[in-house]
Amino acid sequence: MPYPPAGSLMIRKAVLLTVLAALLAMAGLAGTAAAAPDRARRAADPLVLGQITPAIARSPSAPITIAGTFTGTSASVHVRLHYSPGRPFRLRSEMAAFLADRGYVTTRYSTKIHFAAVQSGRLPFQLSVTPQELGMSQFGVYPLAIEVLDANSGQRIAIKRTFLTYAPEDAEIPRIGLAVALPLTERPHRADDATFMDDELRASITSGRLAGLLKVAGTAAGKQATWFVDPAVLDDVHAVSAGRYTVKTADGGRRMPADQAASRWLADLRTALADATVFALPYADPDLTALIHNGLEAPAVAAIQRGGAVATELLGKQVPTSILWPAGGRLDRDTLDELAVSGVRTVLLDGDTLPERQAAGQETATPGTTAATPREHPEPAVRIDTVADEQVTALLADPVLSGILTDDVSGTGDAALLARQRFLAETALLASQRQEQSRSPAAGTRATGRGGTRAAGRATEVQLIAAPRKRPWTPNPTALSGLLNAAAEAPWLRMVPLTEAGTGNAPTARTDLVYGDQDRGAELGRSYLGTVRRLSQQADAVATITKEHTPLFNAAILRITSVAWRGDRKRTRFAKQLDAAIANRLGKVTVIDTPRTMAGTDGQVPVSVANNLDKDITVKIRVTSKDASRLAIDVPGGVFETDLITVLPGRTQLVNVPVTVPGGGGDATIGIQLLTAEGKRYGKEVHVTVHATDYTGIALAIVGAGSAIMLAALVLRLIRRRRRPPAAGEQPGRAPGPAPQTPSAEPAGPSAEPAGEAASDRSAEPGPAERSPRPEPARPSGPSQASGRSQPSGPPEPAARAQEPAVPADRPPE
Known part of the structure; x- marks a missing residue:
């Protein structure tokens, strides 16, 4: 088959690329077209309300001022109000x-406003109306809509819907208790205790989240709220203010001076919260559900215990942990049971986590949509059975009110104004419902909004809880302060601490805790928490190896489990830094891993442990063989483990391990693992090479051969001695030695000569061929010396005679 020309191939490729690019562009345009309306609505809001004053109408004739701005291309517009007189x-x-x-x-x-001219595309407006004009006659919440229409076509251009609450000064208005829970949290900035991974805490203190939260806490309404403080935030701020600290950089670390602004922030916070109700969050606000789901119950419980102690110390007042507020107010049955077993008795949850049980034929609200279908008669507290012996009290935050606090109102629009108006309206409606209850206590049933029924008169006092759903939470401090101040001044509300909530309503039948796939998907991942588990085990080993346990990295472990790391990739950098810090500490206690040599079928292998810390350590040493056919540990079970041994600072401890060589020897490896007093692994197992040699048989052969040679030499020596002629005075066949003395009755005469000596002299005389004259050594005179004898003199004895055995010292000289 002929190939097409090269030019043709290039043209075809160009055409294909062009078509592909066109298809991708069309797909992109389609996606853009689908998303464009939402972005356009967010980016360009033609009608923005800037004022509704007063927020609560108190007099029927007092004017209500409504001001705003319209932005658009119409030449002239109408502005009108929509309302429903007498119909709250x-x-x-x-x-x-x-x-x-x-x-x-x-x-x-x-x-x-009729035919208002829009100049340069913008029309500021202001109008006034009284409650009497709007048909407000009784305490309640009334609808109010501001609409802008094109003056020429009459078409609607924009509309804003909001609420007006009317509370006549002379009306009898019931009060309901409102508890507002506010979290003071911040993303962790330290990895290990000595290293800040960034210097962003300064900005947060001076102009960011922490500065705004302090501003709210300092207001009169803020002091009436219930604050949940993350002790890790206080800990970080204290570290920055107490002295110089290190910020990690690409080339190592940068030393920073103490921050005076941090010191002032902490002092101001102590003052602001001195008379407020304050609870401590678990240290670093950990992702409790993720920890429990991945078998990390110990860090979760440790965070709760550590939180109260740190907050109490740094705030200078007693800060309890008796109310646990999980992130988002959401947890599942497994987490609740585990917390209950650990001693938790009260939790603060989002209301739609524990929905009411629906009657037959009623729809069940989807979690997260309760703001659209709010609970008509919220209960602030219910009791939940757990696997523990005692029930757990669940304080339920109203989903609608909590959603209002959570919404971002930091822009330049009217979100803050509308949020304030709705917050007041929602609470006023609940108060008006209570008023209706008190007026008709004998009513058998009342509507619930979904066709169900509820026993009337069962609630004597409604309590409300509002708590932001998101953490870390960054509110607009001005908007939040305005909302809280308005709530505190509302005649139907009484701001109460969270400890007083949940005392009025009777229990309602509810389903079990709702915790769906979306909730699980938001948790910290399994892989990441696997790293947390490993680091936690190593941190425990570091803490318990010293004689006096020192928990150096416990707080750092909790910081990397913070719920603030959900969806934040910076957590990996923090975990790596902590890993390096723990590894450096582990390396201060080491096993000396130089190779060893052992000869023989059994013996001992020395194992040394070096302590380079500044404290005593107590450890156990466990030794195993990785090749038992070449080198076996000579203890039952094949695993050698010492009792606890103490190693002083800067010292080395030696331990001898009994081993055997079952085969012919060779290179073998032993594994040496350090253990803490509790039996936990300390560091990685160290592998040491041992060169084992079975020298026993060779050594026996060498010793046997040497012994045989020595025995043969001795035998030859004895044979030679027996074969040489007897020396003077030495009897044949006798070993050299002194001649036996024969006792005589009479002393020997001067000419007498001992027989033995004479025989010896004769036997020692050389034969004719060997005879040569030699001088006779001088003999002392005495009774035993023969008189008249003389010895011939001659030349010295030949050298060959010098090799003969020496005469014993006690033998008479020749």
Whole structure:
């Protein structure tokens, strides 16, 4: 088959690339077109409300000022109000439907501005209306919508829906208790205790999240809130303010001076919270559900215990941990049971985590959508059975109010204003419902908004809880302070601490805890928590190896489990830094791993442990053989383990391990593992090479051969001695030695000569061929010397005679 020309191939490739690019562009345009409306709505809001004053109408004739700005291309517009005279909301679900434009409509409208000219595309406006004009006659929440229409076509251009609460000064208005829980948290900035991974804490203290939260805590309404403080935040701020600290950089670390602003922030926070209700979050606000789901119960419990102690020390007041607030107010049954076993008795949860049980035929609200279908009669507390002996009290934050606190209102629009108006309206409606209850205590049933029924008169006092759903939480301090101040001044609200919530309502049938796939997917991942588990085990070993246990890395382990790391990749850098710090500490206690040599079928192998710490350590040493056929540990079971031994600072401890060589020897490896007093592994197992040689048989052969040679030499020596002629005075066949003395009755005469000596002299005389004259040594005179004898003189004895055996010292000289 002929190939097409090269030019043709290039043209085809160009065409294909062009078509592919066009298809991708169309797909991109389609995606852009789908997302464009949402972005456009967020980016360009033609109608922004800037003022609704007062936030609560108290007099029927007092004017209510509404101001705002319209931005658009119309030449002139109408501005009108929509309202429903004499028709306050009865249900929270009606309020939700009105906001979402889902079926609830106002009954009247009033055009306040006619044919207003829009100059340069912008029209500021301000209008005034009284509660009497809007038909407000009783305490309650009323709908209010501001609409802008094109003056020429009459088409709607924009509309804003909000609420007006009317509370006449002369009306009898019931009060309900409102507890607002606010978290003071921050993403961790330290890895190990000595190393800050960034210097962003300074900015947070001066102009960021922590500065804003301090501003709220210092207001009158902020002092009435219940604060949940992360002790790790206080710990980090204290570390920055106490002295010089190290910030990690690409080329090592940079030393920073103590931050005076951090010192002032901590002092101001102590003052602001001195009279407030304060609880301690678990240290570093850990991801409790993720820890429990991955078998890390110990760090979760340790975080709770550590939190109260650190917060109490740094705030200068007693800070309890008796109320546990998990991240987002969400947890599942497994986590609750584990916490209950650990002693937790009260938890603060989001209300839709424990929904009411629906009657037959009713729809069950999807978790996370309860802001659209709010609970009509919220209960602030329920009791939950657990595997522990005691029940756990669940304080339930209202989902709608909590969502209002959570929403980001930091922009330049009217989000903060609308949030304030809705927060007041939601609480006022619940108070008005209580008022209706008190007026008809004998009523058998009342509507719930979904067609169900509820026994009337069972609630004597409604309590409300509001708590942000997201952590870390960065509120707009100005908007939050305005909302809290408005709530504190509302005639139907009484700000109470969280400890007083949940005392009024009777229990309602509820389902079990709702914790779905989306909740699990948001947790810290299994792989990451595997690293946390390994580091936690190593940190425990570091803490327990010293004679006095020193938990150096416990706080750092908790910091890398913070819920703030959900979806944040910076957590990997923190974990690596902590890993390096723990490894450096582990390396201060080492096993000397130089090779060893052992000869023989059994013996001992020395193992040395060096302590380079500045404290005494107590360890155990466990030794195993990695090749028992060449080298076996000579203890039952084949595993050698010492009792606890103490190694002084800067010293080395030697331990001898009994071993045997079952075969012919060779290179073998032993594994040496250090253990803490509790039996936990300290560091990695160290492998040491031992050169084992079975020298026993060779040594026996060498010793046997040497012994045989020595025996043969001795035998030859004895044979030679027996074969040489007897020396003078030596009897044949006798070993050299002194001649036996024969006792005589009479002393020997001067001429007498001992027979033995004479025989010896004769036997020692050389033969004719060997005879040569030699001088006779001088003999002392005495009775035993023969008189008249003389010895011939001659030349010295030949050299060959010098090799003969020496005469014993006690033998008479020749």
